[in-house]
Amino acid sequence: GVEVQGYVSAVIGQAAFMIPRQEKQIGCVLIDSGFATTTIAILQGEGILFQKTIPFGAKQIITDMMKGLNISYSEADALKRRYVFGLDNDSGQMQLMHIMDRTDKARKYETALVSEVIEARMRDTLERIAAVIEESGFRLANRSAVYLTGGGFSMMHGIRQFSSAILERNVQVLTPQSPRINSAVYAGVLGAVDYICMQNVSMKKSRGLFGRKK
Secondary structure, three states: OOOOOOOOOHHHHHHHHHOOHHHHHHOEEEEEEOOOOEEEEEEEOOEEEEEEEEOOOHHHHHHHHHHHHOOOHHHHHHHHHHOEOOOOOOOOOOOEEEEEOOOOOEEEEEHHHHHHHHHHHHHHHHHHHHHHHHHOOOOOOOOOOEEEEOOOOOOOEOHHHHHHHHHOOOEEEOOOOOOOOOOHHHHHHHHHHHHHHHHHHHHHHHHHHHHOOO
């Protein structure tokens, strides 16, 4: 009983309603990370100049930890959520990360080992993203910003600084201005909804004008 009237790219919605106009005027990059894929878009003005999706996201981070640390999916996901980029793991003292497994049993993992796995994968992913930006052929201004969004890795603690160092640009995490769901995880959905609502309003106004003519 549901009729599909059209499709809206989440990138369009996020670009239209969540990125400052002045940033779009000079050009910027939107990186929307998901579970299995990440979409990179180059924006300027009100348009998307370039867009590409690569098969790398949270899944690869979790899979690497499952294999490298010989742990379950739930444990790997919990470690990913708690990990903080930029920790000093070379202090000479062993640091441990504590999580609860599915049986509510406390488990400990050496932070240095977790860091080695996560940061290697994230560095590889960010270098692939940098290659895509270069591949686009568009020359960005030195001050052009990069916006991270999505539920893949944009919510990881310290990801902004880690990404900035590798991409060599000012990186910001894009969060919706909503009181209850102000997380980058919801940016794509809320941006698309905002865009659709504005289109519907515009259509109604247009129909109203024509409706007066008889």
